[in-house]
Amino acid sequence: MRRLRRHLSYANVMSSIAVFVVLGGGAYAAATLPRNSVGSKQIKPKAVTSSKIASNAVTSDKVKDGSLLLTDFKPGQLVSSPGPAGPAGPAGAVGPAGAKGDKGETGAAGVAGAAGTAVAYAFVNADGSVNAARSKNVTSANVSHPGAGQYCFHGLSFTPKSVTVSLSTTGGLSFPVALGGTSEVVGGFCGVGNQAGAFMWKQDGSATMDYPFIVWFED
Numbered sequence: 001m002r003r004l005r006r007h008l009s010y011a012n013v014m015s016s017i018a019v020f021v022v023l024g025g026g027a028y029a030a031a032t033l034p035r036n037s038v039g040s041k042q043i044k045p046k047a048v049t050s051s052k053i054a055s056n057a058v059t060s061d062k063v064k065d066g067s068l069l070l071t072d073f074k075p076g077q078l079v080s081s082p083g084p085a086g087p088a089g090p091a092g093a094v095g096p097a098g099a100k101g102d103k104g105e106t107g108a109a110g111v112a113g114a115a116g117t118a119v120a121y122a123f124v125n126a127d128g129s130v131n132a133a134r135s136k137n138v139t140s141a142n143v144s145h146p147g148a149g150q151y152c153f154h155g156l157s158f159t160p161k162s163v164t165v166s167l168s169t170t171g172g173l174s175f176p177v178a179l180g181g182t183s184e185v186v187g188g189f190c191g192v193g194n195q196a197g198a199f200m201w202k203q204d205g206s207a208t209m210d211y212p213f214i215v216w217f218e219d
Contacts, residue, residue: 119158120217123168124151124198126210138217144190149176149200149208152190153215160217165198168212176200176211 070078120137122130128145130138137157144152153160165180180198183190190197200211 117218118216119160119219120156121215123214124212126212134214138215144194146190147208148210150189151198151213152194153196153198154190154194156195156217158217158219160196160219162218163196163198164216166214166216168214170212174203174209176202176209177205178211178213180215 118136121135122138122143123134124130124143128140128143128151130140130143132139138153142153142155144154146152160182163180163182165178167175167178178198178200180196182196183194189199196215196217198213198215200209200213201207202209
């Protein structure tokens with residue numbers, strides 16, 4: 001103790017007291033800071049880093065409106081609402097025609113039509129012969145050809161009540177005037193025993209002429 005007193009001086013004592021006050025006073029100040037007493041003036045610039053901010057401590061009401069930029073957000077975080085539909089654009093140019101498609105399948109056969117009312121018909125050539133493939137109930141044996149443009153029908157298995165004559169276009173463009181009828185109408189031209197007749201006159205009426213035709217008979 002005597003040795004300690006020999007080394008003590010006023011300077012040593014005062015310096016020791018000063019160190020005690022500084023250390024003890026600082027601890028007291030740190031432990032007894034009033035709430036909300038530290039503001040922006042007491043914080044050094046860049047003293048508060050992201051690692052010192054608690055998770056979810058910064059909420060939307062603590063962020064100034066309009067202070068954030070697009071670069072402050074991760075890609076895909078901002079989803080904008082769609083705006084109103086714009087006006088329709090002009091029609092585009094007509095495209096080129098497509099290639100011709102494949103031929104379609106053959107359709108089903110239609111329903112057979114009702115039977116015609118003609119009891120007989122014939123395609124008569126200019127020389128008076130009958131085209132059997134295009135005739136019904138009339139053959140070459142039923143037709144006589146006594147003169148130019150004169151065709152008489154006899155030996156038919158029915159009694160015709162009406163006769164219709166139509167010219168065939170296979171005879172050329174010099175169409176004659178055709179007349180057809182039953183024996184009561186043309187009997188004077190074909191004679192007794194004939195049941196019907198057909199006659200072809202030139203358009204000027206000067207003479208008869210041979211010409212192919214189609215004749216229909218109804219009984």
